[in-house]
Amino acid sequence: MQRKIDREELEPLATGAWILGTGGGGSPYSSYLGIRKVYDEGGHVDLIDPQDLADDDLVAVVSTMGAPLVFQERMTDPDLAVKPVRMMEDYLGRKFRAVMAIEVGGSNAFQPLLVAAASGLPVVDADAMGRAFPEAQMTSFAIADLAMFPHALADVRDNEVMVARSATWNWMERIRRKVCMEFGSVSATCQAPRTGAEIKNHSIHHTTSRAIALGREVRRARAAHEDPVAATIQAADGQMLFRGKITDVQRRTTEGFLRGTAHLAGLDGDAGATFEVAFQNEYTVGWRDGAVAVTTPDLICLLDSVSGEAIGTESLRYGQRISIVALPSPDIHRTPKGLTHVGPRAFGYDVDYVSVFKGSRGEIRA
Amino acid sequence: MQRKIDREELEPLATGAWILGTGGGGSPYSSYLGIRKVYDEGGHVDLIDPQDLADDDLVAVVSTMGAPLVFQERMTDPDLAVKPVRMMEDYLGRKFRAVMAIEVGGSNAFQPLLVAAASGLPVVDADAMGRAFPEAQMTSFAIADLAMFPHALADVRDNEVMVARSATWNWMERIRRKVCMEFGSVSATCQAPRTGAEIKNHSIHHTTSRAIALGREVRRARAAHEDPVAATIQAADGQMLFRGKITDVQRRTTEGFLRGTAHLAGLDGDAGATFEVAFQNEYTVGWRDGAVAVTTPDLICLLDSVSGEAIGTESLRYGQRISIVALPSPDIHRTPKGLTHVGPRAFGYDVDYVSVFKGSRGEIRA
Secondary structure (H helix, E strand, C coil): CEEEECCHHHHHHHHHHHHCCCCCCCCCCCHHHHHHHHCCCCCCCEEEHHCCCCCCEEEEEEEEECHHHHCCCCCCCCCHHHHHHHHHHHHHHCCCCEECCCCCHHHHCCCCHHHHHHCCCEHHHHHHCCCCCCCCHHHHHHHCCCCCCEEECCCCCCCCCEECCCHHHHHHHHHHHHHHCCCCCEEEEEEEEEEEEHHHHCCEEEHHHHHHHHHHHHHEEECCCCCHHHHHHHHHCEEEEEEEEEEEEEEECEEEEEEEEEECCCCCCHHEEEEEEECCCEEEEEECCCEEEEEEECEEEECCCCCCCCCCCCCCCCEEEEEEECCCCHHHCCCCHHHHHCCCHHHHHCCCCCCCCCHHCCCCCC | CECCCCHHHHHHHHHHHHHCCCCCCCCCCCHHHHHHHHCEEECCEEEHHHHHCCCCCCCEEEEEEEEEHHHCCCCCHHHHHHHHHHHHHHHHCCCCCCEEECCCCHHHCHHHHHHHHCCCCCCCCECCCCCCCCCCHHCCHHHHCCCCCCCCEECCCEEEEEEEEEECCHHHHHHHHHHHHHHCEEEEEEEEEEEHHHHHHHHHHHHHHHHHHHHHHHHHHHCCCCCCCHHHHHHHHEEEEEEEEEEEEEEEEEECEEEEEEEEEHHHHHHHEEEEEECCCEEEEEEEEEEEEEECCCCEEECCCCCEEEECCCCCCCEEEEEEEEEECHHHHHHHHHHHHCCHHHHHCCCCCCCCCCCHHHCCCC
């Protein structure tokens, strides 16, 4: 099924994608404004179900990569977003049938819409993370051991790099990250092209629709003066972890990432307790009173306690009143293979995966 | 004219190229051994005059780039040297007619011979520096404002990067340097492809032959128990700058380069004087008793006072007895445009070009 994305879905998509970004992927706001402008000028974007792709269709998988703090100053538009897609078409000598986000979390939910606005291609209702993660090897495609190249990067000047081959997914990440850093820690990408069959078998389906539905529910609760945090938990099958106030933020843009930690003091039922959360673009591990309470791949979401709006790692600041919520991750991330790619050790934490979800939501034993 | 390079020319080429390397480009020794092995197995390499290229012939311009200290541990062979050449042919959809060194100085004098051994292509008797320099924008092609892309890099694992476009020559250098660093500060390259017309008009001709002739003369003097340093000065129209002994070496592999300084105390006629020489892969500026005595683009060569063998920046050590010799640079480097690319300010030294050569060998006024 191919359908037009309604103008009224854009703002819910921004709200929902920002929550699923788990702090990373950059605020969707400026990209949302860019797409709203496309609609205001009479344009629109189509959404296509992954099952409607032919097995040999070629799909462009796109993102803005880099350090989210930089995205606030150097924004992406359709012209930049489509550059690496055109590079890839020239390189392959083939045209793409559709475009898809590498991650539905944060601003990258809108990246395929920006490409669609510049190219007319439909957007596939799927991604490779079901959220946001910072590195190339943290995708469902990498977990499935699909090819990691070629991979195109472009910046706003006139610099274009094609990583034509890489020895491993981690080498792909290392090389493209250094290029991205030299571009100024922000780059538009067109990642390894995917066939329709690969998308059907190895992407995470209907995540754009899921983000829109989540955002709609939060916005409905907000408008109805209900608790939008509770609405998120109910809509996404989540759990409340902590309510508190930020007492300290340490943050540095390093190695092409935004890394740091935030400390919170408890409020309400959590008064007297403390919570610390670490991030590498996205929130990765949480400690309650010094003990590990939650780790990636559970989605760790920091939400404004009043509005329910997601708080990105680049916009954390002293005094914010925050509700920390966990949402269950896609199944693929909780398999033993998945955990080697996106578990806490993949981020350098020498701890086992600690899920707040028991049974089928926790680790999947092979 | 196309002729076979004799086996007996290989060792003189290594000696001469190492002197013209002005400390950089890495020792030619291991690449020389690699080519000698090709000859021992019945192979050979042809040398072609640049004037014999057709205007629309396509020429591969190749190098090993990185920090010379690393070249001592990770050596280049024909299989690696030809990888970026094959990448470039695939990318362009065209075959090369010949192969050429980006720089005749150091190991890169042998890089096109390694490619020739793997591909059968003839080597053009020319380069783009007439010596060695560390950065992409320090070539006669850059000084002539020719296109700087595409530019292919490959490593020994299975990593291949194509810089498809770059905004400027300096952006090309910045991007490829970061890729090279991630490869381990060593990379095989195939630089922007050149037409026969570009080679004829904008390369520095007959530099392979010049390196062979210089090396022959040094080796002849050595065998005849004459002074090989004096033979270099006579053969290359040079000047003696200083005779001394190394008292201190500071050296660090940083940002993909080998940077540092060496201090010398005078001997013989220079007893009582001191000399300091700075390097970024190649020797860049020399100070006698604290005053600038010589700067790039004059070729600053540190030679073993007894054998006349060149001393690379990676092999400087305490106690070596050194003769510092200046050789005149190609004319193109001494033009006002050339000096913006390779003069002392291009290496971060806030001093004017100081040549030991007066008149036609010094700065060329536009």
